[in-house]
Amino acid sequence: MSRDLRELLRLMAPYRWRYLGGVAALLLTDLLQLIIPQLLGRVADDLEAGRLDLAGIGRYAGWIAVTAVAIAGLRWVWRQLVFGSARRVEYDLRRRLFAHLQKLTPEFYHRHKTGDLMALATNDVQAVRSAAGEGVLMGADAILLSTATLVVMLTQVDWRLVLLGLSPLPLLALFALWFGRVMHERHRRVQEVFGDLSEVVQESAAGIRVVKAFAQEQAQIDRFTRENRRYQETYLRMARVHALIDPLINLLAGLGFFVILGYGSTLVLAGRVSLGDLVAFNSYLGMMVWPMLAFGFVINIIQRGTAAVRRLREVFQQAPTVADAPDAQPLPQVRGEIEVRDLTFRYRSDLPPALEGVSFHIRPGETLGIIGRTGSGKSTLANLLVRLWDPPQGTVFIDGKDICTVRLRDLRQAIAYVPQEAFLFSMTIAENIAFDAREHSLEEIRAAAALAQVDSDIMSFPRGYDTLLGERGVTLSGGQRQRVGIARALMRQAPILILDDCLSAVDAATEARLLQELKGIMAGRTTIIISHRVAAVAHADQILVLDQGRVVERGRHDELLERRGLYWQLYQLQQLEAAIAAEA
Amino acid sequence: MSQDFHQEEVLERPFDPRLMRRLLAYARPYWPMFLLSILLLVGVAAAELARPYLIKVAIDEHLRGWAQKDPAARQAATAAVWRLAFLLLGLQVAGFALGYGQSYLLQATSQRIIFQIRQDLFRHLQWLSLSFFDRNPVGRLVTRVTNDTEALNEMYTSVMVNLFRDLFTIVGILVVMVRMDLRLTLVSLAAAPLVALSGYLFERYSRQAWREVRARLSRINAFLAEHIHGMAVVQIFGREGREQEAFDRVNTDYLRASMRQLHIFAIFRPVVSFLSHLATALLVWYGGRAVLDAEIPLGTLVAFTSYIRSLFGPVEQLAEKFNILQQAMASSERIFSLMDEVPAVQDKPGAIEVGRLRGAVEFDHVWFAYEGENWVLKDVSFRVEPGQTVAFVGHTGAGKSSIMNLVARFYDVQRGAVRIDGIDVREMTQESLRRNLAVVLQDVFLFSGDIASNIRLGNTALDDEAVVAAARAVGADAFIQRLPGGYRAPVVERGATLSHGQRQLICFARALAFDPAILILDEATASIDSETERQIQEALKVLSRGRTTLIVAHRLSTIQHADRIFVLHKGQIRESGTHQELLAKKGIYYKLWQLQNAEVRTA
Incomplete structure (x- = not known):
C-alpha cells in the first residue's frame, strides 16, 4: 500500500466505526436489493407452476413491500454514516491546514503563490473528501454488490448463463476508467477557457474608457469572438466524450441481454435452466451494470485523492523557519534599547x-x-x-x-509595527483596530484612531466603527487604510514603534499633521x-x-x-x- | 474579484411566455437540428423500449411450456429466440449510434445558440455608453455574458428536446402498457404522482441547500485568501489563536450546511426507490391475482415489472426540467434586459464622418450633470486653438475630468454645445470623432497581451517599426528593450509587473502611435518618484508637439509651460491665463500655488 493511501486512511481513522457501520448498512442494503428480483422470479415460477393462491400472492407482495422499507431505511443510514464522515474528514483537514498555515512565515508565502495555496485548500481538500466519501462508498458497493450478485447468480442460475451473460461487463469498468480520466481533463480545459472568456469581458468592461477613447470596440468584439469560438470548440471537445456515456453503457449492458435472450432461452428450451432463472437473471444483469462502472470510477477518485494527499503533505512538512528556540528567554519590561x-x-x-x-x-x-x-x-x-x-x-x-x-x-x-502595506481584514473597523489577542473597549479604540487622525473619517460613515470593510463592505482610500493601520499599531501600547x-x-499635509500628533506618542518610546x-x-x-x-x-x-x-x-x-x- | 458579491439573489422566476419566445427565437434557425434530434430520440426510445418487449415475446410465445419435448418444436423455438436476440443486438447497436448522435447534436446546437447569444450580448455591451458602465459593476457584467448565458445551456439541451424524450418515453410506455392491460397500467401508475411530487420537492430543497453550501464555501475561501495575504499581520499582532477560532466558525458553518444538504439527499433518494418498489409490490399483488384468474398471461406481468422502473425515471425528471426552466427564465430575463438597454450616447441619423480635425476645441455655455440636476459643469465656455496646450486645475469634483469626458463625447451635454473645428460633436459619428483623439487616463489601463499589442491596440495598420518609433519618442524604448522578450513581453494582470511610471510611458507611446489631433491627459495622482516624473515630463513635451493638448493637472509644477491654464471651481471657470498671469492675479490659482509651496517648505 502506498504511503499516500496510508495517509488517506489515517485521515479517515477517527471515524472508523462510522465507516464500518456505514459499510455494514450498505452490505445489508445490497443483499436486500437482491431479494426483490428473486421474489419476482419465484412469483413467476410459482404462478407458472400453478402453485400460488391468493394468500401466497399477498405474502409475496407483502415481502416486497417490507424489503422496500428496509432498503430505504438502510440507505438513509449508510449515506449519513459514510458521506457524513467524509464531510468531517474534510472539516478536520481544512482546519489542520489553516492551523499549519498560521505557523508558516513570509519566507514560505514568498515561495508559494496564493493561487496555489488556495487550490490546495479547495481542490485538493475536495479531492480528499471525494475519496473518503464517494471513493469508499463506490469501492465498497462495487465489491459487495458484484460479489453478492455473483454468488446469488451462481447458486440460483445456471453457471453457463451467468458466465456468458456477464462476459461483456468488464468492458464497462474499463470504459468508466477511461471516461473518468478523459472527462476530468477535458472538463478542466473547459473551465480554463471559460476563465479566459470571462477575463476578456472583465477587461473590456474595466477598460471601457480606453476602449471607447481609442474607438476599439470592434477590436474588442473580434477578440471576444475568438475566445467565444475557442470556448465553443473546447466545450464540444468535452461533449464528444460526454455524449458517449449513456449510449455506450446501454450498449455494453445490452450485449449481456443479447446473450441472455439468445443463449439463455436456448438453455431454457433445452430444459437446463428454468424460466424463473431466466427472469431473475434478467433482473440481476441490470444490477451488475452499476458495480462495474463503479470499479472504474473509484480507481479515478482514489487516485485523485492520493495525489491531493501528496500535495498537502508537502505543505504540512514545511517547518516554520522562524520559531522559538527550545531555550527561548522571556522578554519582560522592555526599555526599548x-x-x-x-x-x-x-x-x-x-x-x-x-x-x-x-x-x-x-x-x-x-x-x-x-x-x-x-x-x-x-x-x-x-x-x-x-x-x-x-x-x-x-x-x-x-x-x-x-x-x-x-x-x-x-x-x-x-513592538508596535505599522507595515508598509496596511493590510486590513474583512471585519468591522473596530475589530481591525483592536486586532490584538486582547479585548479592548470602544474608548480605547477611538483614542487610538484619533491619534492616527482617522477618527473623524470613521465617524462620518453611517455605521461608524461598526462599518464592515472589504468586499462585502466599504472600501477605504489608501490614506485611510494606512491611518487605520497606524491606529491598529498604537493599540499595542508597546515600548517600540516601527513605522x-x-x-x-x-x-x-495630512502626513505633516500626523507626524506632529505622533510626536507625543513617540516621546516616550523608541521609534x-x-x-x-x-x-x-x-x-x-x-x-x-x-x-x-x-x-x-x-x-x-x-x-x-x-x-x-x-x-x-x-x-x-x-x-x-x-x-x-x-x-x- | 468580487464576482460573487454581485450575484443577484433571484435565481428562479416563474415561466414567462415573452421571455420564452425570445429564447425560442434564438433556437429558430436551428429547427432542423432540433427536429432531427427529436427523430433520433424516437429511435433511441424505441430501441430502449424494445428490450423488455422482446423478452416478453420470447417468454410468452416461445418459452411458454418450456423444456419442449418435441425436438422439432424446440429447434424452431430456439431459432426464433435467436432471431429475437439478434434483433435485440441490432436494436442496441442502432440505439447506441442514434443515442450518441442525438446527444452530441443537441450539445453542438445548444452551444451554437449560446455562442450567438453571447456574441450579441457582448457586442451590445461594447456599444453602450459610459453612463451605463458607471452604474453597473464590472463583476455583474461578466456574470451576464458568461454565467447567465451558460445557464441557458441546460435549457436548450435538457428542456427543449429531452422534455420530448421524457414525455415520449412516458407516453410510449403507457401505450405499450395499456395495450397489454389497462388495469395493470392503472395499478402501476398509482405511485407516479408521489414520485413526481417528491422529485419536485427534492429539487427545490436540494437547490436551496446547495446554494447555501456554495455560499458558505466561498466564505471559507475568501477568509483563507485574505489570511494568506495578511498572514504577516496576523503573526505580528499575535492573533493566531483568535483567527483560528474565526476560521473554525466559518468551517463549522460550512460543515453544517453541507450536512443539511446530505440529509436532503439521504431522505429523498431512498424515498424514490421505495416508491418504485412499493409500486412493484402492488403490481405483484394485483397482477398475480389476475394471472391466477387467467386474466393476463404471466409474460405480461413480468414485462410490467420492467416497465415500472423505466416509467418512474422520466417522471422524476419532469420535475427537474421544471426547475431548469425556472432558472432559465431568471437568467434570460437578466440577459434580455441588458440587451434592451439603449445607449445613452448615439450617432444621429446622418451624422458626419469627419476626417482629420485641426483640433480647435470650443465649449459654448455648457451645462452638464451625470444625473438629474446635480450640475458638474455650469455654463462653461472656453476656446482652445489648434496646437495649443491647456491645463485644467482645481479641487477634486471641480469638473476637470468631466470636461475631458465631454470632449471625447463619453456623455452628452444637457445644455450648450461642445464643438471641435466648429462642428458640434453630436453631429459627428462617435468613431470618427474618437479617431482624432488619444486619451491617457489617471489609472493607466493595460490589456492582457504583450507590450506591442498594448501600444498598437487594434490598429493593425501600425507595423512594428511604428510601434518602436512611438516608444522611442516617449523614452519608453529603453526599459521595454530590457524586459525579457522586449516588445513581445507579455503583460499580465493589467501590467502589475511594471511600475506605474512604466505603464504611463506605454500609454504615452500608445497615444503617440495613434497620432491624434487632440491629446487628452488626465494626470496621475499617485506619487511617482522624481526620476520617473522627469521622464514623463520629457515624454509629454514630445507628445504634445503639433497637436491640441488638454491636461487635467494635479501638480501645478508640471503645467507652468501650458499656453493657458483654466482654474475650475465648483463647476465653473473662475480664472484663466498663463502661469505668470494667474500668479499676478493673486486669486485661487495663486492660493493653490502658495499652499503647495508651503508644503515644500514644511518638508
Missing part, C-alpha cells in the same frame, strides 16, 4: 545581500529615521526586527538581548520611522541613509544636508515632488 551590529542578511543564499554591514544603536526613547530609495533594504530591516525573517545570530539586540534567543510572542508584544513607510498614500520621504524623517534624533543595503550616510537632518550627499539630493528632488497637489 535597540542595537544592530554589523548585520548582513540575504533572503536566499543565492541572492545578493539585502542588507550589508548595517550597524546602529538607539537609546530608549530615541527616534531613528531610515531613508532610502525603493529596494534599498529599508523594509528588510523592519522585517528582521519583528522576526518575520530571522536575522543571523548575534546581530540584533533589544535591551541587550539577542532577539533570536527571546520568545517570539514577547518580542512582538514589545515602515506607512504614510506613502496620505498627502503631504523607527522608515520612509522614502525626507519630510518624514527630518526631525529624527538620528537618520540612516540606506542605498543598496548599505548605510551610506548617517547623522541629523541639518548635518546630512550640509554634506550634500544622497540625502541632500533626495531632499532637492522631493521639494519638487512635495508640490504634488494635495487637492488643496
Whole structure:
C-alpha cells in the first residue's frame, strides 16, 4: 500500500466505526436489493407452476413491500454514516491546514503563490473528501454488490448463463476508467477557457474608457469572438466524450441481454435452466451494470485523492523557519534599547545581500529615521526586527538581548509595527483596530484612531466603527487604510514603534499633521520611522541613509544636508515632488 | 474579484411566455437540428423500449411450456429466440449510434445558440455608453455574458428536446402498457404522482441547500485568501489563536450546511426507490391475482415489472426540467434586459464622418450633470486653438475630468454645445470623432497581451517599426528593450509587473502611435518618484508637439509651460491665463500655488 493511501486512511481513522457501520448498512442494503428480483422470479415460477393462491400472492407482495422499507431505511443510514464522515474528514483537514498555515512565515508565502495555496485548500481538500466519501462508498458497493450478485447468480442460475451473460461487463469498468480520466481533463480545459472568456469581458468592461477613447470596440468584439469560438470548440471537445456515456453503457449492458435472450432461452428450451432463472437473471444483469462502472470510477477518485494527499503533505512538512528556540528567554519590561551590529542578511543564499554591514544603536526613547530609495533594504530591516525573517545570530539586540534567543510572542508584544502595506481584514473597523489577542473597549479604540487622525473619517460613515470593510463592505482610500493601520499599531501600547513607510498614500499635509500628533506618542518610546520621504524623517534624533543595503550616510537632518550627499539630493528632488497637489 | 458579491439573489422566476419566445427565437434557425434530434430520440426510445418487449415475446410465445419435448418444436423455438436476440443486438447497436448522435447534436446546437447569444450580448455591451458602465459593476457584467448565458445551456439541451424524450418515453410506455392491460397500467401508475411530487420537492430543497453550501464555501475561501495575504499581520499582532477560532466558525458553518444538504439527499433518494418498489409490490399483488384468474398471461406481468422502473425515471425528471426552466427564465430575463438597454450616447441619423480635425476645441455655455440636476459643469465656455496646450486645475469634483469626458463625447451635454473645428460633436459619428483623439487616463489601463499589442491596440495598420518609433519618442524604448522578450513581453494582470511610471510611458507611446489631433491627459495622482516624473515630463513635451493638448493637472509644477491654464471651481471657470498671469492675479490659482509651496517648505 502506498504511503499516500496510508495517509488517506489515517485521515479517515477517527471515524472508523462510522465507516464500518456505514459499510455494514450498505452490505445489508445490497443483499436486500437482491431479494426483490428473486421474489419476482419465484412469483413467476410459482404462478407458472400453478402453485400460488391468493394468500401466497399477498405474502409475496407483502415481502416486497417490507424489503422496500428496509432498503430505504438502510440507505438513509449508510449515506449519513459514510458521506457524513467524509464531510468531517474534510472539516478536520481544512482546519489542520489553516492551523499549519498560521505557523508558516513570509519566507514560505514568498515561495508559494496564493493561487496555489488556495487550490490546495479547495481542490485538493475536495479531492480528499471525494475519496473518503464517494471513493469508499463506490469501492465498497462495487465489491459487495458484484460479489453478492455473483454468488446469488451462481447458486440460483445456471453457471453457463451467468458466465456468458456477464462476459461483456468488464468492458464497462474499463470504459468508466477511461471516461473518468478523459472527462476530468477535458472538463478542466473547459473551465480554463471559460476563465479566459470571462477575463476578456472583465477587461473590456474595466477598460471601457480606453476602449471607447481609442474607438476599439470592434477590436474588442473580434477578440471576444475568438475566445467565444475557442470556448465553443473546447466545450464540444468535452461533449464528444460526454455524449458517449449513456449510449455506450446501454450498449455494453445490452450485449449481456443479447446473450441472455439468445443463449439463455436456448438453455431454457433445452430444459437446463428454468424460466424463473431466466427472469431473475434478467433482473440481476441490470444490477451488475452499476458495480462495474463503479470499479472504474473509484480507481479515478482514489487516485485523485492520493495525489491531493501528496500535495498537502508537502505543505504540512514545511517547518516554520522562524520559531522559538527550545531555550527561548522571556522578554519582560522592555526599555526599548535597540542595537544592530554589523548585520548582513540575504533572503536566499543565492541572492545578493539585502542588507550589508548595517550597524546602529538607539537609546530608549530615541527616534531613528531610515531613508532610502525603493529596494534599498529599508523594509528588510523592519522585517528582521519583528522576526518575520530571522536575522543571523548575534546581530540584533533589544535591551541587550539577542532577539533570536527571546520568545517570539514577547518580542512582538514589545513592538508596535505599522507595515508598509496596511493590510486590513474583512471585519468591522473596530475589530481591525483592536486586532490584538486582547479585548479592548470602544474608548480605547477611538483614542487610538484619533491619534492616527482617522477618527473623524470613521465617524462620518453611517455605521461608524461598526462599518464592515472589504468586499462585502466599504472600501477605504489608501490614506485611510494606512491611518487605520497606524491606529491598529498604537493599540499595542508597546515600548517600540516601527513605522515602515506607512504614510506613502496620505498627502503631504495630512502626513505633516500626523507626524506632529505622533510626536507625543513617540516621546516616550523608541521609534523607527522608515520612509522614502525626507519630510518624514527630518526631525529624527538620528537618520540612516540606506542605498543598496548599505548605510551610506548617517547623522541629523541639518548635518546630512550640509554634506550634500544622497540625502541632500533626495531632499532637492522631493521639494519638487512635495508640490504634488494635495487637492488643496 | 468580487464576482460573487454581485450575484443577484433571484435565481428562479416563474415561466414567462415573452421571455420564452425570445429564447425560442434564438433556437429558430436551428429547427432542423432540433427536429432531427427529436427523430433520433424516437429511435433511441424505441430501441430502449424494445428490450423488455422482446423478452416478453420470447417468454410468452416461445418459452411458454418450456423444456419442449418435441425436438422439432424446440429447434424452431430456439431459432426464433435467436432471431429475437439478434434483433435485440441490432436494436442496441442502432440505439447506441442514434443515442450518441442525438446527444452530441443537441450539445453542438445548444452551444451554437449560446455562442450567438453571447456574441450579441457582448457586442451590445461594447456599444453602450459610459453612463451605463458607471452604474453597473464590472463583476455583474461578466456574470451576464458568461454565467447567465451558460445557464441557458441546460435549457436548450435538457428542456427543449429531452422534455420530448421524457414525455415520449412516458407516453410510449403507457401505450405499450395499456395495450397489454389497462388495469395493470392503472395499478402501476398509482405511485407516479408521489414520485413526481417528491422529485419536485427534492429539487427545490436540494437547490436551496446547495446554494447555501456554495455560499458558505466561498466564505471559507475568501477568509483563507485574505489570511494568506495578511498572514504577516496576523503573526505580528499575535492573533493566531483568535483567527483560528474565526476560521473554525466559518468551517463549522460550512460543515453544517453541507450536512443539511446530505440529509436532503439521504431522505429523498431512498424515498424514490421505495416508491418504485412499493409500486412493484402492488403490481405483484394485483397482477398475480389476475394471472391466477387467467386474466393476463404471466409474460405480461413480468414485462410490467420492467416497465415500472423505466416509467418512474422520466417522471422524476419532469420535475427537474421544471426547475431548469425556472432558472432559465431568471437568467434570460437578466440577459434580455441588458440587451434592451439603449445607449445613452448615439450617432444621429446622418451624422458626419469627419476626417482629420485641426483640433480647435470650443465649449459654448455648457451645462452638464451625470444625473438629474446635480450640475458638474455650469455654463462653461472656453476656446482652445489648434496646437495649443491647456491645463485644467482645481479641487477634486471641480469638473476637470468631466470636461475631458465631454470632449471625447463619453456623455452628452444637457445644455450648450461642445464643438471641435466648429462642428458640434453630436453631429459627428462617435468613431470618427474618437479617431482624432488619444486619451491617457489617471489609472493607466493595460490589456492582457504583450507590450506591442498594448501600444498598437487594434490598429493593425501600425507595423512594428511604428510601434518602436512611438516608444522611442516617449523614452519608453529603453526599459521595454530590457524586459525579457522586449516588445513581445507579455503583460499580465493589467501590467502589475511594471511600475506605474512604466505603464504611463506605454500609454504615452500608445497615444503617440495613434497620432491624434487632440491629446487628452488626465494626470496621475499617485506619487511617482522624481526620476520617473522627469521622464514623463520629457515624454509629454514630445507628445504634445503639433497637436491640441488638454491636461487635467494635479501638480501645478508640471503645467507652468501650458499656453493657458483654466482654474475650475465648483463647476465653473473662475480664472484663466498663463502661469505668470494667474500668479499676478493673486486669486485661487495663486492660493493653490502658495499652499503647495508651503508644503515644500514644511518638508
